[in-house]
Amino acid sequence: MTVYAxxxxxxxxxxxxxxxxxxIGGEYVPPASGQYFENPSPVTGQTxxxxxxxxxxDIERAxxxxxxxxxxxxxxxxxxxxxxxxxxxxxMEAHLEEIAVAETWENGKPxxxxxxxxxxxxxxxxxxxxxxxxxxxxxISEIDEDTIAYHFHxxxxxxxxxxxxxxxILMATWKLAPALAAGNAVVLKPAEQTPAxxxxxxxxxxxxLPPGVVNVVNGFGVEAGKPLASxxxxxxxAFTGETTTGRLxxxxxxxxxxxxTLELGGKSPNIFFSDxxxxxxxxxxxxxxxxxxxxxxxxxxxTCPSRALIQADIYxxxxxxxxxxxxxxxxxxxxxxxxxxxxxxxxxxxEKILSYIDIGKAEGxxxxxxGGRAEMEGxxxxxxxxxxxxxxxxxxxxxxxxxxxxxVVSVTEFADFDDAxxxxxDTLYGLGAGVWSRQGETAYRAGRTIEAGRVWTNCxxxxxxxxxxxxxxxxxxxxxxxxxxxxxxxxxxxxxVSYSGQKLGFF
Amino acid sequence: xxxDTISRVAVTDAAAGLLARLRRQHGELMFHQSGGCCDGSSxxxxxxxxxxxxxxxxxLGDLVVTDGPDDAPGATGEEFTVPVWMSRAQFExxxxxxxxxDVVPGRGSGFSVEAPEGVRFLIRSRLLTDAExxxxx
Numbered sequence: 001m002t003v004y005a006x007x008x009x010x011x012x013x014x015x016x017x018x019x020x021x022x023x024i025g026g027e028y029v030p031p032a033s034g035q036y037f038e039n040p041s042p043v044t045g046q047t048x049x050x051x052x053x054x055x056x057x058d059i060e061r062a063x064x065x066x067x068x069x070x071x072x073x074x075x076x077x078x079x080x081x082x083x084x085x086x087x088x089x090x091x092m093e094a095h096l097e098e099i100a101v102a103e104t105w106e107n108g109k110p111x112x113x114x115x116x117x118x119x120x121x122x123x124x125x126x127x128x129x130x131x132x133x134x135x136x137x138x139x140i141s142e143i144d145e146d147t148i149a150y151h152f153h154x155x156x157x158x159x160x161x162x163x164x165x166x167x168x169i170l171m172a173t174w175k176l177a178p179a180l181a182a183g184n185a186v187v188l189k190p191a192e193q194t195p196a197x198x199x200x201x202x203x204x205x206x207x208x209l210p211p212g213v214v215n216v217v218n219g220f221g222v223e224a225g226k227p228l229a230s231x232x233x234x235x236x237x238a239f240t241g242e243t244t245t246g247r248l249x250x251x252x253x254x255x256x257x258x259x260x261t262l263e264l265g266g267k268s269p270n271i272f273f274s275d276x277x278x279x280x281x282x283x284x285x286x287x288x289x290x291x292x293x294x295x296x297x298x299x300x301x302x303t304c305p306s307r308a309l310i311q312a313d314i315y316x317x318x319x320x321x322x323x324x325x326x327x328x329x330x331x332x333x334x335x336x337x338x339x340x341x342x343x344x345x346x347x348x349x350x351e352k353i354l355s356y357i358d359i360g361k362a363e364g365x366x367x368x369x370x371g372g373r374a375e376m377e378g379x380x381x382x383x384x385x386x387x388x389x390x391x392x393x394x395x396x397x398x399x400x401x402x403x404x405x406x407x408v409v410s411v412t413e414f415a416d417f418d419d420a421x422x423x424x425x426d427t428l429y430g431l432g433a434g435v436w437s438r439q440g441e442t443a444y445r446a447g448r449t450i451e452a453g454r455v456w457t458n459c460x461x462x463x464x465x466x467x468x469x470x471x472x473x474x475x476x477x478x479x480x481x482x483x484x485x486x487x488x489x490x491x492x493x494x495x496x497v498s499y500s501g502q503k504l505g506f507f
Numbered sequence: 508x509x510x511d512t513i514s515r516v517a518v519t520d521a522a523a524g525l526l527a528r529l530r531r532q533h534g535e536l537m538f539h540q541s542g543g544c545c546d547g548s549s550x551x552x553x554x555x556x557x558x559x560x561x562x563x564x565x566x567l568g569d570l571v572v573t574d575g576p577d578d579a580p581g582a583t584g585e586e587f588t589v590p591v592w593m594s595r596a597q598f599e600x601x602x603x604x605x606x607x608x609d610v611v612p613g614r615g616s617g618f619s620v621e622a623p624e625g626v627r628f629l630i631r632s633r634l635l636t637d638a639e640x641x642x643x644x
Contacts, residue, residue, distance in 0.1 A: 053623075164544065164545045165545065165616070166545060191545075191616055192614050192615070192616060192622065193614045193616065220615070220622045220623045221615070221616055221617050221618040221619065221622060222618045222619065222620050222622060222623065223623060225617075225618055226618045229618075240544065240545070241543075241544055241545045241546060241547075241616065241617060242541040242542060242543040242544050242545055242546050242547030242548075242549070242617065243541055243542045243543040243547060243594070243597075244539045244540070244541035244542075244547075244551045244558070244617065245541065245546070245551065245616075245617040245618060246543070247558070247559075248553075248557075248558055248617075248618060251558070251559050263544070264543040264544055264547075265542075265543030265544025265545065265547055266543070266544070300545075302543075302544040302545075346613055346614045347611065347612050347613045347614075348549075348611055348612070348613025348614060348615060348627035348629065349613070351611040351613065351627075351629055352548060352549065352629060355629060355630065355631055355632070356548070358631070358632075359604065359632040359633070362632070362633055362634055363634065396600070398600060398601065398604060398632065401600040402542060402547070402548050402600070403542065403543055403544060403547050403548060404548070405544070405545065405547070405548070428542065428596050428597060428600070429543065474542070474543065474596070475543070
């Protein structure tokens with residue numbers, strides 16, 4: 001067991017600056033308005049740094065820098081760009097522990113997750129796209145013996161990216177790595193709940209990139225995000241967040257005729273077929289962990305397995321064991337490596353989760369465990385903690401249909417395969433799903449029937465690079481985490497070339 | 508709470524006061540209830556007309572707010588309405604519930620206009636009563 005000292009305390013391995021300006025053109029630039037906003041840690045509720053409050057003027061400056069850098073960056077060889085991405089990965093690896101502590105302090109998630117998942121995945125992601133861009137090839141079509149169509153990949157130019165607060169560094173990396181590999185310059189707006197950890201990262205890796213290739217402007221959505229998303233100076237916008245803002249971003253994009261990629265969340269079913277409980281073995285143990293994955297990252301994951309569907313004949317048994325596993329989740333100081341669940345990322349997030357627990361109860365769902373705010377002691381008393389909560393109810397209830405984005409799972413039973421598929425697909429969303437069965441045929445058929453972009457089969461919450469991630473239905477547009485994301489950051493240039501010396505004969 | 512007539516939506520006094528202040532800054536306002544990731548399930552407040560509505564949306568009702576109290580700086584005392592919308596598909600899952608727009612301290616996100624004030628609109632829900640259900644559905 002290790003308990004890391006909090007940034008700002010004696011012995012801390014990660015220190016935040018007292019104030020962050022915007023990162024524009026390879027240097028810190030004060031906000032045009034001169035205003036800053038306070039940034040509290042959800043671990044304690046106490047402010048630990050202040051951050052530039054960006055406005056349209058700052059976005060314009062960042063776009064100026066990006067447009068200045070984009071032509072030269074877009075002309076670099078893929079070898080050069082891959083080398084830069086690999087150097088970023090190496091630098092991050094050398095500072096993994098510091099970055100993990102910084103990320104935990106800002107977001108509230110347990111350091112065991114940032115050490116083992118968020119930051120290692122981000123490092124690997126840069127390496128994956130370094131490899132992918134080196135291996136990418138254009139194509140040729142031989143139209144006839146004298147006519148050839150050459151297809152080249154070209155960068156889009158300057159792109160905008162709006163990052164969510166649940167995995168600030170990893171989600172920034174999912175967007176930055178393919179955009180940079182493809183040769184684009186970026187203006188990136190972090191979430192206002194987690195504005196600083198990306199700048200902590202830029203302090204470490206900023207010197208590896210030519211000035212202006214990555215620009216970070218913080219601020220509130222309406223003041224900084226909107227001018228970025230609606231700018232006529234970006235060639236693409238990428239957003240992870242919710243549906244109303246997603247629609248608004250598509251609306252702005254339509255006015256500028258630019259492409260969008262959107263990741264808008266889900267209400268993921270996690271399905272446990274009867275044969276899961278046919279033995280009490282390692283697999284059964286793994287399936288119980290799979291159920292408990294709703295508490296990973298405090299449930300603040302777009303693919304949180306927030307609906308557990310358990311086959312009727314094992315319902316009581318499996319749910320009983322799953323409740324025991326849930327009650328064993330250790331809640332505490334996120335900087336303690338033994339802690340399994342930390343703090344919700346913000347006060348409004350805490351309030352929203354509690355409001356959902358209220359409506360769940362009002363609709364007649366039964367609280368089997370948890371069901372409220374976790375009262376912590378000492379420094380943590382001001383933080384935002386929720387006890388892992390298991391509801392039992394029906395799929396038509398709002399707690400089964402809406403993304404609570406907290407450590408809350410709603411459980412129901414199903415009769416047979418068809419019933420499971422009907423419940424699983426009775427949702428507006430289609431981002432993730434889990435299928436648990438010892439029988440390959442059942443698992444395969446379920447995986448193909450569920451309308452979701454990612455179906456974890458006998459596993460959950462793994463996010464390796466090279467496994468495409470994105471949504472069906474209301475969950476968005478595009479696939480991240482895979483080389484196909486390069487296509488979302490590239491134009492296709494076709495040279496249609498005639499090698500014939502003869503005219504067509506029309507004129 | 509302004510909840511004396513049968514309606515699907517209501518607003519708390521605190522949220523109404525905030526709406527009056529925001530209206531002085533941004534002009535007429537509207538709500539669109541979000542769903543999905545991160546800040547989903549939150550009501551998003553925009554200058555009226557900023558968010559394009561269409562056949563995919565349902566008008567849940569109008570919040571009636573008074574720009575007061577009289578001693579508030581800049582208050583006019585006039586009554587104004589804020590329409591509340593939701594996507595039709597989402598409404599199918601929400602139609603049995605009554606929604607009250609409240610406000611809590613927080614950071615917010617999305618492009619909702621209240622976030623820079625350090626507060627966030629929040630939906631509080633209850634089941635419709637039988638009388639309300641009969642009148643509304």
